[in-house]
Each structure stands twice: as C-alpha cells, then as structure tokens.
Amino acid sequence: MTLRLSSDAMRLVIPALSLTLLLAAVFWLQPRAMSYVGLNLLFNLAVPIALATIAQMLVMAVNDLDLSMGTFVSFIACVTATFLRDAPVTGVLILVGAIATYAGLGVVIHLRNLPSIVVTLGMSFVWGGLGVLLLPAPGGQSPDWVRWLMTVKPPLAPMAIVASIIIAVVAHLVVMRSSLGVLIRGIGGNPRSVERAGWSIVAARGAAYGLAGVFAVLAGIALVGLTTSADANIALRYTLLSIAGVILGGGEFIGGRVSPIGAVIGALTLTLAGSFLSFLRISADWQIGAQGAILIIVLAFRLMLNRVEKREKGR
C-alpha cells in the first residue's frame, strides 16, 4: 500500500540513488572535492544544463521533443554576450522575441499537426545560423550582473547547489503544483479529455513551449555567466544532454510523465559523470562512450525497478 501511494516518489528513487552513488565515488577518488570550492567546481556547469533539461522536460510533457535545444541555448548565449551587454534594451527584446517564437512553434505544431521533431530540427538550423551571424568567431563578453550572479558565494552551500535547488523548487511549483502545470501534463496524458473539459489545447501547448523558451533563455544566460564569453556552437551537446537528463530523472517520452526534481538531479548526474571519468583518468577518447555506459546502467536499473513495482502492484 505504501508502495502504491508514492509512485511519483518511486520515480525519484533511481535518479537520487545514482547521484548519491556517483558523488560518493567521486569523493572517494578525490576527497578534496568534498569542500565548498570543490562542490562548486563539480557542479557549476550543471546549472545551465539543469535549466535546459527543465525546458526540454516541458516540451516532453506535451509528448513532443525539442531537437533545437542545443542551438537555441547557443544562440541565447551569443545574444547575452553581445546585445544584452552592449544594448540591454535590444537584448531583452531579442530574448522576449525568442520566447515568443518558441510559444509560436508550439501553436504551429499543434494547429498544423506537425511532428515536433521535424519542426525543431528545422529550427535548430535557424538558431544555429542566427548564432553564427551574431558571433562568427568565439567572443563577446558576459554582462557584469550575469557574471556576478554565477560567481556569487552564498553562505553554507556553493552557488551551483543553491541554484540547482532553486531551479528544482521553482520548476516543481510550476509543473507539478500549478493549474497550468496540471493542464500541460494533462495534454501529455490524454489530450481528448482535456479538450472535452473545455480547455484550449492550442493555448496550453503554446504555454508549454513558451515556458520551455523561458527556461532555455535562462540556460543560455547562465552558461555565459560561467564561461564569460560565447560561441555559436557553445551548447550544441545540450540537445542530447537535456533529453538524457529528463529520462534519467524519471521522465518518459510520452504520456506526460515528468518530474522536475528528477530532471534537475538527472542534469547533475550527467555533469558529475564527466568529472567522475576524469578522476578515473579515463582518456578523453573514451569519455563519451563511458558516459553512455553510465546512462545505460542507470536506465537498466530503472527498468528493473519498474518491473519490481509492477509485480508489487500485482496487476
């Protein structure tokens, strides 16, 4: 009975467990990581990834997939490192326009009944092209306030941890607790029933994409705050990282089953996996493969647990 009550909590067990395990392994390999500075170094690149993962999760909540996440975050990074610093008003307008475009994509995808994969794949070239137009070569500089925000040293816990917790809490409130979040997940679960209750699916889908745009914009800004300059290709791997993060965090491709807290943990796990492999002194050639292996192990573990859960339910 207790198992039944917490099917959402069950979803979080594996991501939390794998993060703890990885963290323990890293601490064992490199005890000096167990400090304020060490933790910040381990996790600060996770902040933009976590934001991008939340963005991807919102799109996945309505049964879609965003393949333009990487180039979009790169584009936003370019805007942040150029316009947002030199001409803040124009910069903000561009960012707002980008978010509106995202919402518009959601509307178009719904109205024309297009596959999101195709539309976002197409858009990824558009964002990529815009990024190159802005910054043909790596450069630009992050606005001072962004830099300050990403390097601030809060008491007790390093910025990376505090930021991750804030992201998780905010995303949880929006996606799991608010009416809009319920509506968005409802569309993923059974669009007909949402429609029959008299909601506008177009508006809700647009809102889901718009929200995803907001989080992706934040990801781009956070990334520039860490790297201080930008490049049109700076975040290309975010597309796959964000998808992996959502899945790792207990989300599913279809059915509106997502978990914001899990997604943030998934992003942290993915970042940590990279550091863990470096600590193991695995050569860079093998790191991508080894990262893939970690992903497969975690997912296999999750499948096993799903099976156990099903058997417990006895259905």
Added chain:
Amino acid sequence: MDGIQKAVIAVDGAKVSFGAVKALDGVTLRVMPGECVGLVGHNGAGKSTIVSVINGGLTPQAGSVASDDERLERYGINAARARGVRCVFQELSLCPNLSIVENTRIMHRDLGGFGWRTRAQKIIEQSLDTVFPGHSIGSSRAVGDLSIAERQMVEIAMAFSDAGIAPRLVILDEPTSSLDASLARQMLDHVRRFVAAGGSVIFISHILHEILETSDRIIVMKDGRVVAERPAHGFDHHGLVEAMGTVAKEGTGQRLSREQAAAPPILSHQAEGLSFKAHEGEIIGLAGLAGHGQTELLLALHAAQSGNWRPERDPLVTFVAGDRRLNGVFELWSILRNFSIASLGDLSRRGLILAKEEETKGADWKRRIEIRTPDLHNRILSLSGGNQQKVLFARALATRAPIVLMDDPMRGVDVGTKQEVYKIIREEAARGRTFVWYSTEMDEVRLCDRVYVFREGRIMDELAADAVNETNIITASFSGVPA
C-alpha cells in the same frame, strides 16, 4: 413551478454526416428535468454521435440545439458545460498520468486559484462517497494506477461532482461495462436519487435490464434515426431487442452436452483454490465479480504456453484482449494489418509477407464475421467499437492456435454483434477449438460448457452443464462473504 417544465436539452432535427456515412439523420430528442432517458441501439446507430451533439463536441450540419426553451446558436463544449451537461464516455477520458485530484482540476475549469488542490480533493471525495459509498479509492492516487473498474468509478463520480456549476444533465455512455454487479447497483441507485432530486440523465447501456429498470423513458435508435420512443414500462427485454432490429433469439444458450471429461485435458493450471482444466472443444467460462483474478489466470495461462524470447512455431494459445484501446488494436494500422498480425508467420515465406494471401485471408474473414467496412485498408479506428472487437476475434481465430483465451472481450459491444460472435464461437468449438472466456455478463457465462467461479483470486467453484445458471454463479461469487 410553472406547470410546464422546460427541457434541459432539446435537439431538433439534428443531421450529422461523416463523408458518405449518415451518422444522424434528423434526430429529435428532448430531455426534461427529473427524467432518466434510456438510449439503446445497435452499434453505429448514432448513439455516440447524438451524445457528442448534446455535449457540444460536434455541431450538427442541420437542426438545432435548445436549452430551457432558448435556442442556442453557438453551442459548444463550454456552452454545454456552463449549462451543467456532463458526460461519462465509454472509453477512458481521464489523464492516466495525473492524480484523481489533478483530473478533477482539469474537469472543472473554474476551480483555479490558490488552494485548488484542497477544493478539488473535497469535491471529488464527496462525490465518490455519495455515488459509491464504502469505496476505497484514495484521491491522491494516479489514475493510471487504478484498475479499470476504479477508473470508471472515478469518471462517474467526476461527472456527478459539483464545483460551482451543478450537473443538470449527466450522459452515461456504457457506465457499467467495467463495474461488477454491486458497483453497478450503487451507480444505478445514485442515478435514481439524482433524477428524483430533479436532475436528468441520458443512460446508454447494452445491458438491457439496467436500462429497463432505471429509465423513465426509452429511446431506441437505428441507423441514425429514432425508431421507437416509449415510457420504460412500455418495453420489455424482448420488445427492446426487437425494436433495435437485431436478430437476437432468446434461449440461444443451449449447450450441447458432450462427454469430454474422459479425454485428457489439453490445458491445465494449478491456480489457487480448485485446479483449472480445459478439454478439447470446450467453452470454459470464468465468472465471478469483476477483477477477482480471472484476467490473471488468463495471463498466467498465456505466459505458461508461450515462449519468452522466440515466438512458438505452433502456438497453443491465442489471446483476445478486453481493453481494446489499451492492448487490442494498433490504432494507426489498417483493419487488414490489425487482423493479420497474429498469423503473419503463416502468411509469409522467407521473411516476406505474401500480400496476396493476406488479402485473401482478410477478405475471407471479413465475410465470415461480417466486418462492416467498405475496404479492409481503412484505418481500424474507422470502425465502430463492436466491429473493432470483431477484428480482434478474427485475428485470434485466424491463427492455428487450438486454445483461445478471451478477457471479457464483449465489453461495450452491441447485442447483434454479440450474437454473431457467439455463433462463431460455437462453430469453432464444434470444430475442436477450446475457448477460455472471462465474462462479466451473465448471459455469456451461461453459454459456456463449464464455468469456474472466482472470488478474491481463487477458483471457488466449478459448475458444469445444467448447473451453470445465475443462482449458482451468484451463490459461488458471494460465498464466504458475510451478507
């Protein structure tokens, strides 16, 4: 009270056609306050379409909808809901990934604002307690974790729940199809209470005695038209069936008494309680209250007889699923593909499908069980529910497997189709096929040669030949329960 009551909803001369198919051909229907209208008809008679018109999901191409004597020009889902029209659909219309409380939020648009969870929880729990007193459904559970019966209970409770706009007209489309007798009783009692308090109900069911005893007035539809409309006491079971224009005959459940016990069983299973055995050519019924282990036995039988990794060359068992949307049809495939998927092994050579033979076999079965479609290449969802179920039957029967497992496959299928399928089952059984048939309907269980009655996951009783009757089954189903 001004003497003449105004109709909650009055549909006048509604015409709807999908392409060449006339789904509604000038239907006029009025529902008065404090009245339960029974709506019956063959599959494809237009019941679902008229329901869609009333709940605003579909605008008729001709005709009008009026409410409280006020003609509504722009009638849509929101207008319908604002007038208190609610609907329980035949298939699942909740979001399985959301909790019951969250589903309540979706159903009631004006529930928003801070603290909606508490409000939604109160509303749905109150409604569940009223309709199904003594239920044990926690409102924080995800709908996907509930059993089919529990989901249906939640849907029914959802339709009767009141969040600002009180329900005035509740449309129940096959509400009892997944409920066992006692839950169905609770629901029907609630319908009567609701009607007595001035509410209106449109009640659609294939279980005719439910319609007869619950409705005040019965409307019979056929081919998109209303063919009969009378107070409920003006009909009896036979009259209703006749009005629907089907060829159902009473007493078709005559069993041939055959001597089978001597032959060795071709299938046996040691379940809890009595052991299960099946002989060649037998029709075996699994009865008892819904959800008491019948499906589990079928799944166990199937698992025991089929390999985990490689498909068997000559499978012993084949399965007809009950929840056809969940695990029956391939929604994106054509009727033919849906039909042939189980027998592709026989229809292919060197890994390639023999398209000709597939066509021939499909056409053959289309004729044999009368799948009503102009073209087998149409999508499976273009068929009505009953015809989809026929395709699933054809899929199973077209295999060479000598044993057919059936998981309450007749849920929501009209009487005429049922009779056709019963006939096929009897024919196939006479040829030596064995059927293991879980059914929640007494009429079907009575067709079986031998019946195992389940209670709480155990086989409580075995009834054979003339002992298969309603009294015995009910006695066994409730044995060991303090009344």
